[in-house]
Amino acid sequence: MVAVTFSKGKAEFVKRKMPDGTVQDVCLCAHNVDFSVNWCIAQVPVHLLDEVIHHKGGYAPGKLTDYIKQGVSDNRCTYCYDKRVNHGKVTPREVNQRTREEFETKKPEIIRIGKSTESGHPYYYPVLIDFLNLCREFKTRVIFTTKAFPFGLQGALETTDFAEKRNDSIARLAKSVNMASGEELAERLIGINATLLYSVSNDSFEYGMVSQGFTNQWRINQAVKYHSQKVNTSLTIVCDVTQSIDENDKRGFALKRGLEERDKTGINIRILPIRINSDELALKVTGKNMRILRDHGHHGTKPLFETDSPSNGLAPYKRRGNNELFAGYFHSDFQNLFDSGIGVCGAVGDYEHCDKCLLCPEKVRFPLKDIPKIIYDQKPGKRPSAEGRALRKHPKLFTLRKKKGGEELKRHDVFDENEITTKDEELF
Incomplete structure (x- = not known):
């Protein structure tokens, strides 16, 4: 089997060049792990989940071509920044001697679980437990990002109530791996001083996850339970910060529900401004295509967009070098949340925001121009970047x-x- 090994992440490029020329680290996600060999299990619709598990992470022989033709092979989250294409392989990795050697040589103080794939899924539960044991042994703190980590066996059983056609695949899977109780898992996370981050967004953008029962409401429920057990738990809400809270609610984002739980239970809230990578997503999020969103008028012409928000004539979104769009400003509702101390992760306007994944109290905001340019080495046989x-x-x-x-x-x-x-x- 393939070993769980470390990969680089956001910390590699979210750094700050100081006036004296030195470069400071900002993001804590220098070491990252995923538990899937290749692809993300969030892409698998629930009616094919049993088949994938039975065939050790892949579809039945000869079936993938049929599923591609049927349009059911790629149910990734619409806003996924990895833009992965489902090739059917979500086989679990294993924690072995090579994984231990990674800890011994790199000695990570902090590691993020779930950089590119959903690693909190019950399918990876045995790998997760082995990995958490290593983290405890090496005194490594964990940033655990997830859409599918249940509050133990009980949380997994609850997915049946949320799954498409009340499918019980997740409940049966959790039983088969002897999943512990939520209370026991909470003790494990507290023992390594972890921060547990539930990604919450919009059910209509996450068909694979939602069909399996991991709806946004289910995630909020699990997060609140871990919070009640004193785990450092947060709702990371992916939403459109250029529009009002009410408009986000109308378009299906779970922002209001998250804020209500914060007011009721005291659970942490952090905001992850959505990045737009296609016209399809742009239309769903804002009702406008990418060209309109980034246009602020040229040579005295009127902007293509129309907005009543106090944006000082700025376009709602800006274009990155990879053609993704990121928020050009905070709507006043989000500016108020930010001013009240809510954490933000990502770029908005001319600034980069980092809340340290709420692993510590520090929050950072600095100009994007202070992020040093990084030149990536060309891999053999590939076209120059x-x-x-x-x-x-x-x-x-x-x-x-x-x-x-x-x-x-x-x-x-x-x-x-x-x-x-x-x-x-x-x-x-």
């Missing part, structure tokens, strides 16, 4: 890629922004 092509136009910068003093410059090296033209900067 946009960053690499830009570098080739600038011999002075390209020289920095060569060995210097017998030591290769690493990914975190900071390049002089003045050497990159405005046109080239759009590639980054």
